Amino acid sequence: xxxxxxxxxxxxxxVILVAKISGWFLNYSEQxxxxxxxxxxxIIGFYYIVNGxxxxxxxxxxxxxxxxxxxxxxxxxxxxYIVSIIEIVCIxxxxxxxxxxxxxxxxxx
Numbered sequence: 043x044x045x046x047x048x049x050x051x052x053x054x055x056x057v058i059l060v061a062k063i064s065g066w067f068l069n070y071s072e073q074x075x076x077x078x079x080x081x082x083x084x085i086i087g088f089y090y091i092v093n094g095x096x097x098x099x100x101x102x103x104x105x106x107x108x109x110x111x112x113x114x115x116x117x118x119x120x121x122x123y124i125v126s127i128i129e130i131v132c133i134x135x136x137x138x139x140x141x142x143x144x145x146x147x148x149x150x151x
Contacts, residue, residue: 054085058081061078086133090107102139113133
C-alpha cells in the first residue's frame with residue numbers, strides 16, 4: 043500500500059514539475075500558475091503528512107505533520123511576506139531534520 047501511494051505521489055510530483063517547467067516556455071496565465079503552485083504545495087504537504095504518519099521519531103513526526111498541514115492550509119490564507127517565509131521554513135526544515143536524523147525508522151505495516 044505504501045509503495046503504491048508513494049508511486050502515485052511521485053507521478054503527481056513529476057507532472058507538476060513538467061507543468062512548472064513548461065510554464066517558463068508557454069507563458070501560462072496568472073490563474074494557471076496559481077493553480078499549479080497550489081497543487082504543488084498541496085502535494086508536498088500531503089507527502090509530508092504521509093511520511094509523518096509513518097515515522098516513529100516524535101519530533102520529526104510532529105514537524106512533518108505541522109508543516110504538511112500548513113502547506114495545504116496556506117492555499118486558503120492570503121499571501122504576504124510572513125506567510126511566504128513560513129512556507130519556505132515549512133518546506134526546508136522537515137527535509138533537514140529527516141536528512142540529519144541519526145535514528146530514523148519507518149513503521150513496518
